[in-house]
């Protein structure tokens with residue numbers, strides 16, 4: 388790949404719909420937060436920390452992948468740490484020319500030192516709002532319910548999130564261990580979210596089969612699907628997803644690491660795209676997956692032969708499917724189109 392193309396991939400305005408806060412903490416920040424909070428790191432030499440925070444391509448499963456969140460989560464139990472990592476994540480994305488991002492996190496994982504769900508959301512918002520003001524990257528939040536958490540607790544999370552509608556929270560998600568906890572357990576939770584008017588995206592068809600995608604759309608009101616790798620197993624559902632403009636938030640590096648796919652070349656993203664399904668490219672987790680949006684684009688271009696214009700198209704899918712409120716969404720869509728036109732990525 389030539390330097391000119393690499394430059395376009397880096398410089399083109401990008402939208403990121405699927406990125407977890409706790410999986411995207413800078414390793415240096417982990418070290419600094421561990422010191423501040425008096426936490427013992429598993430190793431003394433910071434250079435040896437990487438295997439504790441990063442899932443390599445040798446990672447064997449989603450379960451192993453999820454074990455990499457333990458350490459960052461221990462460091463994310465205070466107001467200041469939440470504000471700081473939220474700010475730094477927007478800063479990192481900004482450096483990668485991300486102009487719109489939806490950051491997701493699960494409040495129930497940040498309550499070990501007594502913060503309430505409302506406080507946790509407020510502290511993350513303080514960081515993203517400050518970053519948006521200083522850097523200009525439009526940032527919104529998606530609140531996650533974990534599959535392994537009881538329904539009554541998740542209902543409380545939805546209730547707390549609903550108070551932040553119009554103040555930075557734009558949607559709800561279901562994440563965690565898909566093998567042990569199928570989506571139907573949480574129907575009531577997402578019924579409630581839907582009643583509050585919160586848009587919904589669900590992790591599905593990542594570590595378990597296409598039925599979970601079907602269930603998430605049909606009964607959990609998902610307008611978008613996190614990953615959706617197993618959609619390829621069900622032709623009728625695939626057609627339905629295409630016709631109804633359900634958007635897939637695909638995260639290729641993560642999908643290789645969790646073994647949702649065997650390898651990069653086995654990833655179905657290009658096949659979906661060519662069939663007219665609205666796929667988007669995302670990182671999932673900057674630190675756990677050891678990636679950036681530009682790196683994902685580079686590998687997709689090398690291995691699946693995507694063109695720069697096709698990346699532009701997927702970014703427009705992402706913005707259209709974003710949970711951003713309307714005047715701002717239109718402004719960003721116009722901005723992206725103008726930039727792409729100037730860069731020669733759209734037909735004039």
Ligand SMILES: O=c1[nH]cnc2c1ncn2[C@H]1C[C@H](O)[C@@H](CO)O1
Pocket residue numbers: 407408409410449453456491492493496531562563564590593641671672
């Ligand atoms: O790709 C994923 N699939 C399922 N769950 C995930 C993935 N990436 C992160 N998570 C979980 C682990 C985090 O602690 C949690 C909240 O961000 O969400």
Ligand SMILES: [Zn+2]
Pocket residue numbers: 405407562590613671
């Ligand atoms: Zn995810």
